[in-house]
Amino acid sequence: MQPSPIAYALPVFLLAIAVEAGVARWRGSRSYSLPDALTSLHFGYLSEVERTLARLLVIAVYAAVYRTFHAFELPTNAWWVWVGTVLAYDFCYYWVHRFGHEVNLIWASHQVHHSSEYFNLSTALRQTGTGSLLKWPFYLGLAVIGVPPTVFAGAAFIDLLYQVWVHTEQIGRLGWLDRVFVTPSNHRVHHGQNDYCIDRNYGGILILWDRLFGTYADERAAEPVVYGVRKPFHSYNPVWGNFVLYRELLVASRAQPTWRDALAVWFGPPQGWGAAVPHADFKDFQRFEKPIPRGVRRACLVQSALLTAASVYYVLMATRLPWSGRLLSGGVILLAASLIGLQLEGRMALHPRHWRLRAPDITPIPPEDTP
Ligand SMILES: [Zn+2]
Ligand SMILES: [Zn+2]
Structure with a gap:
């Protein structure tokens, strides 16, 4: 099996x-x-570890x-x-994505x-580490029609790759394109928590699906x-976030009294069965931000660069390892990502001298961070 092409696209x-x-x-x-x-x-990176294992x-x-x-028999x-x-993949993606917002079990992922x-190109890489096993049944119709596995995998990559550029605030409205294709403008709406943004614009490549099914x-x-x-989880620890x-x-x-109620928790929508999305006011909204001392920022950047190299190496090499090696090295990546999050x-x-964990001295810095 070929390694995920994401590893080659990452640079x-x-x-x-x-x-x-x-x-x-x-x-x-x-x-x-x-x-x-x-x-x-x-x-x-965690998402790629999971995909490598689940693929x-x-x-x-x-x-x-x-x-x-x-x-x-399709050529x-x-x-x-x-x-x-x-x-056809994009049509299935619309429904996978819609269920991903309207069914708690998949929304949790x-x-x-x-x-x-924030909304920027890095947000495109913020992918779930628990999705592969939940989503694949939605695409089996393509196998029944006769789409060969190699074409299916290629279409999945094209759909994913297309969606990278739409995660930006630096591109404004694009006229008629905003009403035909998924674009930065209509995908900004998808990532919004304003009342008018909730459960809107699920498309992957075409936004026409949303216009067709009334979610635009x-x-x-x-x-x-x-x-x-x-309901933000306010953490930089990706394992916790997953x-x-x-x-x-x-x-x-x-805590539910019956099995029926317990199942409704997992398969109902996030706001509960039959309930409308409640109104929310964002006048005093503050983005999640922690003051980080300069030294810790630098240390985290270095560790993150090492984690990047390790994750790319993992994706390229994991298919050649036995399962024990895959699980162990995947676990090391999870642990490293968690430790950076905690810092x-x-x-x-x-601690730079003793290489041990210690409580940091927090010195507030102005919140104008850019990578
Ligand atoms: Zn979504
Ligand atoms: Zn997105």
């Missing part, structure tokens, strides 16, 4: 993030915060369904098969992508988008 993503952060700084726009952007990257199973199941049920090298598959209160909302100039989720809502659902479901939160620091 380009990191360069694009640096350029966007530079443009934002030059324009005086507060689109970036260093700990938030580093945390987004770390979420992305074998997902592709094996897809290939088995394809071999057993495929209705048509892998015809352009119309690729165009048709990307469109997808909320990771929405957990940043245009960006409003008079009502600036407030990014993030209404499991926090599952834990909450488990506690809530165990960013000021809950521990690596």
Whole structure:
């Protein structure tokens, strides 16, 4: 099995993030915060670890369904098969994404992508580390039609890659494109927690699906988008961020009097069955921010760079390792990402002389962080 192509694309993503952060700084726009952007990257690395582990199973199941049920023999090298598959994949993606917002079990996984209160290219890499096993059944229809596994994997990558550029505040409205394709403007709405943004604009490449199924909302100039989720977990620890809502659902479901009520907790929408999304006022909204001493920032940057190299190496090499090696090295990446998160939160620091954990001296600094 080939390693995830994300590993090869990562240097380009990191360069694009640096350029966007530079443009934002030059324009005086507060689109970036260093700990938030580093945390987004770390979420992305955890996501790749999970995908690397789960891909074998997902592709094996897809290939088995394809071999057993495929209705048509579709060629892998015809352009119309690729165009048709990307469109069909994007249609399935719309529904996976919609369920990801409207069913708690899947929202617990997808909320990771929405957990940043900033909106920039690093947010595109803030992907869930628990999604692979929940989402793949939605795409099995493509195997039944006869989309070969290699074309399916290619379409999935194209859909994911397309969505990177739409995570930016540096590109404004794009006219008619905003009503046909997913663009920065309509995806800003998707990441908003304003009343008019909730459960809107689920599309991956085409926003036409939202217009077709009644979930489209245009960006409003008079009502600036407030990014993030209404129940923020306020942490730079990506392991905690991946499991926090599952834990909450488990506690809530165990408190229910009947099995039926307990299941409703997992399969109902985040606001509860039959309830409308409540109104929220963002006049006094403050983004999650922790003052971080300069030394800790520098130490975290160095550790994050090392974690980046280790994660790329893991994705490239993991398929050649035995399962014990994959799990062990994946666990080391999880641990390292958690430790950086704890340092960013000021809950521990690596002492440069003794290389041991100690409580840091927190000196407040002005909140104008850019990577
Ligand atoms: Zn979403
Ligand atoms: Zn997004």
